[in-house]
Amino acid sequence: MQTSEPIETERRPVRVESPTGDGPEYEIRFPRVEEMLDQDEEWCDVFLEGKWERIRFHDYDKIYMIPGLYEALFYEALKCTSPKRVANLLTEELEEADDQPGSLRVLDVGAGNGMMGERLHAMGVQEIVGVDIIPEAKTAAERDRPGVYSDYMITDLTAMSDEEVKCLQSHRFNCMTTVAALGFGDIPPRAFMGAYNMVEPEGWIAFNVKESFVKGSDESGFSRLIRMMTEWELIHAHVYRRYCHRLSIAKEPLYYVAMVARKVRDIPEELLAALE
């Protein structure tokens, strides 16, 4: 895998979309890559306070601290569509089931600075609780999307305290969303289980995952997790849609699958034990 210094031709201002058109603007340059980098190796340079700063895409703490940079990088420059796609699929399924968004109590896992929460809010969902592992995510969500989350907890879903479990359980979630957050050193299957088991039976589950993570050869554990959840009749899949999540830094489409499903029952510990 080879990378050279970033190339000037890729340097361009990226303005964050805002209703007034006056969102912050960043100059971002991407490296010329000889071979495709794994998504957790991708990086770019951003011109900040008079100099170029190198930012790894997985340095979410750094990215969230700079208002609008996450949106400029992933949504404007690299055309991420996932919150919109997952929210649209969930909307279609709610309509099909004659369920109202206003009746949902949503746990948004890996909520980040609130891109999915914003979509849910726009759908008419009133109760949205965000969970993320880094405090910068909550700070950014409150700074950039105030009023979207009714509550936002910073915790590691694989190691929650009894108090945190009780607090989340008290919301009696009937929907869980997790967008652009599974795998890649982000949310592992055990954390997915922790969140899934917070949702009431019959609750809606809407998430996306990289296409290769649901193929047989995958090592993230999600392919086997989803297969076993289906075989053990823990989940009832409604929609499975392949789509372009975003572009890579080499401007190649990165394909993900979005799933909307209904929970049947909790994931038992034996299932996770069989995966690990």
Ligand SMILES: C[S@@+](CC[C@H](N)C(=O)[O-])C[C@H]1O[C@@H](n2cnc3c(N)ncnc32)[C@H](O)[C@@H]1O
């Ligand atoms: C790519 S961002 C996605 C944010 C948002 N859902 C979106 O669609 O823009 C992934 C988020 O998952 C969070 N994350 C990673 N590991 C986590 C974990 N174990 N538990 C909770 N959140 C986690 C990261 O901190 C980051 O905010």
